[in-house]
Amino acid sequence: MASALTDKLSRLVKEIRGQARITESNVADMLREVRMALLEADVALPVVRDFIARVKEKALGQEVMGSLSPGQALVGIVNRELSRTMGEGVSDINLAAQPPAVILMAGLQGAGKTTTTAKLAKHLIEKRKKKVLTVSGDVYRPAAIEQLKTVTKQAGAEWFPSTPDQKPADIAAAALDYARKHYFDVLLVDTAGRLAIDEVLMNEIKGLHALLKPVETLFVVDAMQGQDAINTAKAFSDALPLTGIILTKTDGDSRGGAALSVRHVTGVPIKFAGTSEKIDGLEVFDAERHAGRVLGMGDILALVEQVTSGVDMAAAQKLAAKVKSGESFDLNDFLGQIQQMKQMGGLSSLMDKLPAQMAAKAGTMDMDKAERDIRRKEGIIYSMTPLERRKPELIKATRKRRIAAGAGVQVQEVNRMLNEFGQMQDMMKKMKGGGMMKMLKRMGGMKGMPKMPF
Numbered sequence: 542m543a544s545a546l547t548d549k550l551s552r553l554v555k556e557i558r559g560q561a562r563i564t565e566s567n568v569a570d571m572l573r574e575v576r577m578a579l580l581e582a583d584v585a586l587p588v589v590r591d592f593i594a595r596v597k598e599k600a601l602g603q604e605v606m607g608s609l610s611p612g613q614a615l616v617g618i619v620n621r622e623l624s625r626t627m628g629e630g631v632s633d634i635n636l637a638a639q640p641p642a643v644i645l646m647a648g649l650q651g652a653g654k655t656t657t658t659a660k661l662a663k664h665l666i667e668k669r670k671k672k673v674l675t676v677s678g679d680v681y682r683p684a685a686i687e688q689l690k691t692v693t694k695q696a697g698a699e700w701f702p703s704t705p706d707q708k709p710a711d712i713a714a715a716a717l718d719y720a721r722k723h724y725f726d727v728l729l730v731d732t733a734g735r736l737a738i739d740e741v742l743m744n745e746i747k748g749l750h751a752l753l754k755p756v757e758t759l760f761v762v763d764a765m766q767g768q769d770a771i772n773t774a775k776a777f778s779d780a781l782p783l784t785g786i787i788l789t790k791t792d793g794d795s796r797g798g799a800a801l802s803v804r805h806v807t808g809v810p811i812k813f814a815g816t817s818e819k820i821d822g823l824e825v826f827d828a829e830r831h832a833g834r835v836l837g838m839g840d841i842l843a844l845v846e847q848v849t850s851g852v853d854m855a856a857a858q859k860l861a862a863k864v865k866s867g868e869s870f871d872l873n874d875f876l877g878q879i880q881q882m883k884q885m886g887g888l889s890s891l892m893d894k895l896p897a898q899m900a901a902k903a904g905t906m907d908m909d910k911a912e913r914d915i916r917r918k919e920g921i922i923y924s925m926t927p928l929e930r931r932k933p934e935l936i937k938a939t940r941k942r943r944i945a946a947g948a949g950v951q952v953q954e955v956n957r958m959l960n961e962f963g964q965m966q967d968m969m970k971k972m973k974g975g976g977m978m979k980m981l982k983r984m985g986g987m988k989g990m991p992k993m994p995f
């Protein structure tokens with residue numbers, strides 16, 4: 542799905558290149574694709590509509606900078622707007638209250654509240670150096686209290702006992718009293734999972750909120766939850782003054798569009814993301830990374846930007862034309878290619894941006910070694926005269942020794958470089974195209990990669 546969208550978008554990026562402005566007509570198709578991508582990622586329809594309208598408003602009439610096409614500029618706007626929407630106000634847990642600061646956890650059944658309560662306890666102990674007490678107000682699911690006890694122990698926090706025959710309000714009051722008397726900094730209150738349509742249970746959690754006056758009321762929501770997330774979030778945020786969202790199960794294979802819907806209707810920040818079932822599987826929410834995932838593009842946008850901003854298009858095209866016309870590829874051209882790659886941030890930086898499956902294939906290469914090798918080659922070429930760069934076959938043994946000394950390498954290395962260069966020249970003749978251009982174009986043709994805009 543992800544690569545299909547990337548393919549579509551990059552095709553459209555290519556189609557509308559060469560126009561100086563973003564207009565209604567040149568981006569209509571692209572916006573349609575973005576809309577489809579968001580719907581496929583389970584973002585709720587009203588949220589998609591609103592989002593597209595905002596992007597359009599931002600984008601229309603915008604001048605397109607430098608070598609970017611309107612399509613590329615638009616993809617950039619979409620991505621930035623998506624992360625801005627999800628990322629604004631992102632912050633750690635607010636503990637600015639007379640201790641104990643109470644944190645109330647709310648959400649649907651199975652959203653991951655109990656697990657997340659313990660993860661949060663661990664986070665507050667380790668990162669904020671707090672003394673943390675947990676308590677379960679879930680008197681409906683018999684195993685829930687025991688589950689919280691077990692995970693609290695794993696987190697290294699203290700657990701306050703409760704039993705299924707107690708009222709949640711009584712449990713909460715007793716826990717709060719205990720936390721005060723024993724100087725706890727934070728009291729985490731886990732609650733029963735409830736459906737928003739269950740009025741009795743919704744009233745119960747409202748009562749808990751009134752009693753505990755929590756500094757944080759966190760809505761725990763499963764990233765795998767589809768279109769319905771918007772209704773759930775709305776009902777919870779109507780009933781409770783939510784202060785933040787924790788998105789769980791982001792390690793699942795959903796595209797996590799629920800995040801955008803939930804953020805949109807509640808207006809509160811997504812503070813953390815659950816990344817595994819384990820106790821340490823909690824991360825501060827990274828809006829940018831999540832935006833890429835919702836769009837299904839990974840770091841591809843960054844790569845497009847890097848490639849298009851780094852490559853001197855004119856030089857690359859000249860080189861391609863030169864080789865195509867049968868003129869020979871010389872060491873000056875080779876040097877030019879090395880320099881272009883450096884401008885793009887070097888090999889390892891390019892590799893970092895590749896989609897996971899390609900990066901895994903490339904992972905067997907020793908990047909540091911490859912980059913060192915390229916730098917040495919560059920040094921060797923710099924020690925040659927312009928004529929030698931054009932016609933390396935003229936280089937005699939004595940000159941080779943001089944060149945090696947100039948570049949600070951062994952003569953064998955100069956020989957190896959010249960041999961490799963010879964092989965490359967042969968390959969170029971066969972390919973009838975520029976090396977770097979060809980490589981980029983090939984990358985563009987690969988699954989999951991954008992077509993290059995030339």
Ligand SMILES: Nc1nc2c(ncn2[C@@H]2O[C@H](COP(=O)(O)OP(=O)(O)OP(=O)(O)O)[C@@H](O)[C@H]2O)c(=O)[nH]1
Pocket residue numbers: 648649650651652653654655656657679682685732733734735789790791792793814815816817818822
């Ligand atoms: N993979 C993954 N699993 C998670 C994550 N968070 C929670 N889970 C799992 O989701 C399931 C439900 O989690 P619970 O913490 O029991 O959910 P709950 O909201 O307390 O459930 P109720 O008490 O029934 O309302 C458990 O199997 C957890 O291990 C996460 O971030 N990633």
